[in-house]
Amino acid sequence: MDTDWLTETRTSYDTVATSYAEQVRGAITGQPYLRTALTLFAEHVRSAGGGPVVDVGCGPGEVTAHLRSLEVDAFGIDLSPGMIEVARRRYPGLRFEVGSMTDLPLPDASVNGLLAWQSLIHVPDEAVPAVFEQFRRVVRPGGPVQLFFHLGTGSRLKTEGYGNHPMRVRVHHRQAGEVTIWLREAGFTVEGRLLFDLDGQALQAFLFARRDE
Structure with a gap:
């Protein structure tokens, strides 16, 4: 599998980590849909x-x-x-680790839920099934999974962002049905979808799923 996208994504977000963190500060508290999605995820975990x-x-x-x-x-x-360094500095009492979703540094069935918000948007189509296999490996049977991603088709190359710093990442837009198929093939049951237009920006999608027993 071509892993150049991993190197480019890592380097790009190391470059913009501080600026990105400032731009997203308080984003959750200001968006009722995002807060509701996280509250629902918390209830599913419980x-x-x-x-x-x-x-x-x-x-x-x-x-x-x-x-x-x-x-x-x-x-x-x-x-x-770079992102992990910022997270640890901002939230010193919480646990943050460096790792790739293509090879999660976690034991099998070691978590009771998994959430991936806007982190799948840089994963090429051919790598998504392997990523979802990793998700299934680490989540316990019955555990909830929540995905949040850009809705649409096609992709674009992002060369600048978050404080006008240079980046080189491809941003993928996907249909909810397409991601649903990948999840089912990986061993998840999709229980719901939420599609919305956040502040008149690009369409977004949530998928709510559980790992099959």
């Missing part, structure tokens, strides 16, 4: 028996910290050491 959950592609830790405020035992993993 209904599955509680336990640790992983925020894959956690960035500067905003989502991880919000889950902890909902009394979810959440920790974060991100490909970018």
